[in-house]
Amino acid sequence: MVVTRGGPRPEGSALGVDIGGTNIKWVHRAGAAVVARGTLPTPAAGPAGVAATIAEIAGAHTVEAIGVALPGHLSPDLRSTTTIPNLDGDWQRFPLADTLERATAKPVLLMNDARAFASAELALGSARGHADVVFMTMGTGIGGAIALGGTVLRGSGDRIGEIGHMTAEPGGDPCGCGARGCLETVAGGRTLAARWALASGGTGNQAPSATPEDLVGAARSGDTTAREILETVALAVGTVLGSVLAQLGLSTVVVGGGVAPAFDVMRPAVELALRDRRALVGPVTLLAAELGPYGGAMGAALNATARPLAAPSTPSRLSVIP
Numbered sequence: 001m002v003v004t005r006g007g008p009r010p011e012g013s014a015l016g017v018d019i020g021g022t023n024i025k026w027v028h029r030a031g032a033a034v035v036a037r038g039t040l041p042t043p044a045a046g047p048a049g050v051a052a053t054i055a056e057i058a059g060a061h062t063v064e065a066i067g068v069a070l071p072g073h074l075s076p077d078l079r080s081t082t083t084i085p086n087l088d089g090d091w092q093r094f095p096l097a098d099t100l101e102r103a104t105a106k107p108v109l110l111m112n113d114a115r116a117f118a119s120a121e122l123a124l125g126s127a128r129g130h131a132d133v134v135f136m137t138m139g140t141g142i143g144g145a146i147a148l149g150g151t152v153l154r155g156s157g158d159r160i161g162e163i164g165h166m167t168a169e170p171g172g173d174p175c176g177c178g179a180r181g182c183l184e185t186v187a188g189g190r191t192l193a194a195r196w197a198l199a200s201g202g203t204g205n206q207a208p209s210a211t212p213e214d215l216v217g218a219a220r221s222g223d224t225t226a227r228e229i230l231e232t233v234a235l236a237v238g239t240v241l242g243s244v245l246a247q248l249g250l251s252t253v254v255v256g257g258g259v260a261p262a263f264d265v266m267r268p269a270v271e272l273a274l275r276d277r278r279a280l281v282g283p284v285t286l287l288a289a290e291l292g293p294y295g296g297a298m299g300a301a302l303n304a305t306a307r308p309l310a311a312p313s314t315p316s317r318l319s320v321i322p
């Protein structure tokens, strides 16, 4: 596989682990090749249980380094977790990198999962060859990332690119982040699944039994109601994306995540919203992510060997992935 431009170079060998609310996905990478990969349920025992599970996976593989992608934010030195809203347990100030380095005797890098996904797509996926890209992951939540000059921006605490928490509906439903009407409350997987459960004859209380994947599957097989739900939220997605592109002056977008396989249903409404931005950003290129559900784990594995792992004594305000 050839890396033409941008993203971390796939050097050495590493384990990449992507921690989700439901599953942990891992990839054992050597160079750009995937040697092995797997999925297992996320333990409910909180951060100590998750750390023990990662150490167990690492013990079964011979790698130089370990990268861990997390669905939330990190401390300014990127060594501990802070806000991880969708995982069980108290993750505030949990020293995950130190804990894992003691348990595995390997250097450990922590990063946000959307930024991990973005760096993998930039190096090996649909964004290879591009330098300036906006990334959006549509799954249970909505994640985002921004690459400028072939580099995924991270910032203090790995907090740059939270497209899902831009306002789509002022005064709308409360979001897990504490604000109201974020794009995630309008077009996130939980909202889509709840709408699908209601439309399928259930009640609000039954909504958790439906998943975003159920809706995506129905939409792809031509179900009119499922397609209408996606088309309705697509305008909000396009409007927020248009704001991001106008602000940054960018015109390339990569869309991934569990809802992405049904993005073709949303595309016309998203493109309609983006058409209003043409004077500012020109024609917009909307690309589907290529690396699939292991993209986040691959990004963590790529970055684990891509930069000095020692934490800077004074974290820069805008640290980046080389």
Ligand SMILES: [Zn+2]
Pocket (backbone or CB within 6 Å): 164, 165, 166, 175, 176, 177, 178, 179, 182, 184
């Ligand atoms: Zn929010």
